[in-house]
Amino acid sequence: MSATVPALGLAAPRPAARRRLGAGAYALPLLAVMLVAFNLPILAMLAQSFLSPEPTVAHWAELVQTPLYLRVLGNTFWLAAITAGVCGLLGYPLAFWIRTLSGRAQLVALTLVLMPFWISVLVRTYAWIVVLGNGGMVNRSLLGLGLAEAPVSFLYNTLGVTIGTTNVLLPFLVLPLLAAMMKLDERLFQAAATLGASQRAIFWRVFFPLTLPAFAAGILLVFILTLGFYVTPAILGGGRVPMIANMLDVLINLMPRWELAAAISTLLLVATLGLFALYRAIGARGA
Amino acid sequence: MGDIVFDGIEKRYGALVAVERLSARVEQGEFLTILGPSGSGKTTVLSMVAGLTAPSAGRIHIAGRDVTDLPPQERRIGLVFQSYALFPHLDVFRNVAFPLAVRGVPREEMSRRVAAALARVRLTGLEKRRPAQLSGGQQQRVALARALVFEPDILLLDEPLGALDRKLREEVQVELKSLQRELGITTLLVTHDQEEALSLSDRLLVLNEGAVQQVGAPDAVYRRPASRFVAEFLGIANLLQGRLVRGGLRLEGSEAVVACDAAGRPEGALATAVIRPEQIRIAAGPVPGSLPAQFRQAVYLGHLQRWHLETAQGLRLIAQAGAAIPPQPGEVLHLAWDPGDAWLLPEPGLAASAAAATRAALLPA
């Protein structure tokens, strides 16, 4: 008896371990392709910031010492923060409202939220010019109604870019948030009501805290995605709201300063990975 | 503290009648159980008391207040959901403190009352745990503490033991009952589990398809069921149909006359007798009023066994046997019982008047 117990104890984990390895093995060729065709070139490119033309930190020093680069970096993060904030302020009430709709109306509302996904970013961005430009629908209406003396500048400034990024990114916040809201057990709110909580107390003490992880994760996701925006700031910012991606375009295509672009990209990648880790941590806490 | 009065409440979902004109009263300090199969309308009754579902008709009074139009917040009820519905983002302390926090109870008093509630359900020391870190039994006790900490007028329990394993269930039953007695709180429990209903309640209300079948003390409902449904839903019932003759009941399609007390019913009348397995004795041979039946099979349950038997007419019976050694299958046994143990179901004509009498007795004064 005493001999069989340890033997069993040792033998037990083996089949499980082999199975796990076996399943993973099928993905190995794919992983190799990804690594060689995708990740290595990127790493090689990023490494330029340290290795071109020989091992050096000069490019990083230049990056840190040039106020313009830092300003663009700061501007990008600032715009990402504004977009994330606006998406949060619009997205939470929107998801909350969609949750209360009946089945059919919910489908219609979801379709409307998802619509931006089905239209090319380029088309959508140009559409904003038609709507918000100086001779656009909104300004003509404002002037026609006498609500404004001169055309309001919606575009070619931070406001215009924020409108564009928010429009593109709102679904990324609303969809997971709505999913989290729908998953909540209705009985929790009934229980809170029988325990004497007012509607307001139910919202702030039960509903909101339970949706907070999904909400925070959504805001962070929007923030991360805004960092990489190129088309929207290029068109709606009219070149006056430079973001990292636009600056990289200039550094690579006009200057060309690949090493500097590599340094900035590395910085962006590290920041994004850090934020992504935070996003995962928040998501895991909510699950 | 107070009583609950149902005054003709009803709930319809379109054409479906979930609860049909229910009139009943749960006395101050009483433990009443609504017992019925799944879908019989139990949860609907409970959520109407809690104010989570509005009745289609009728009024509900709690502790002398008409609460029919009050929201759940103002009904002063403690409700324990079948799923417990603990707040997953709050620890045990804050779950139990919730009803006090929303009432603005000062911090010090809150700590004291939460500590007392947790001590009462023996959860002291687990204040910092999240619900997900508790066993089913512990979660159930947190839900109970949370429902009682703000001293509600009444306690409502929806299948509170359903999610617990068998052994734990009996333990919790005993605790729940003694806690209820100690607090003297009027309690309404709903369940489909007859053992739970029989062991916990002062009185039972049997519900089927939204309609009240019978109301009474567990013992009375078990021994003197008002209908076939009640007889079969509570425990195991051997139902024998026949006509009353002198000295017993002549079974349908048979010459056998079995023992029963005609209780003043005329000879020749149709009747159905209910005999519980534990009332059946195995006689050594044929005796007056005994019923011969072939032994089929024994079901061994540890503390007792059930013998499954079949008469020549194909009528199946179940008898309870202690530690006796089962006979060979096919062997004929003679089943006997005291005439007084064979309960005659009220016949349809009589049943209607009995039901009317029950209803009259239930109507609030």
Ligand SMILES: Nc1ncnc2c1ncn2[C@@H]1O[C@H](COP(=O)(O)OP(=O)(O)O)[C@@H](O)[C@H]1O
């Ligand atoms: N919201 C609802 N809409 C329609 N029918 C319902 C609703 N709630 C309950 N019912 C129906 O009412 C009946 C009683 O339900 P319920 O009270 O949940 O039964 P129980 O708790 O006894 O299992 C069932 O037939 C159920 O399908």
Ligand SMILES: [Mg+2]
């Ligand atoms: Mg139910």
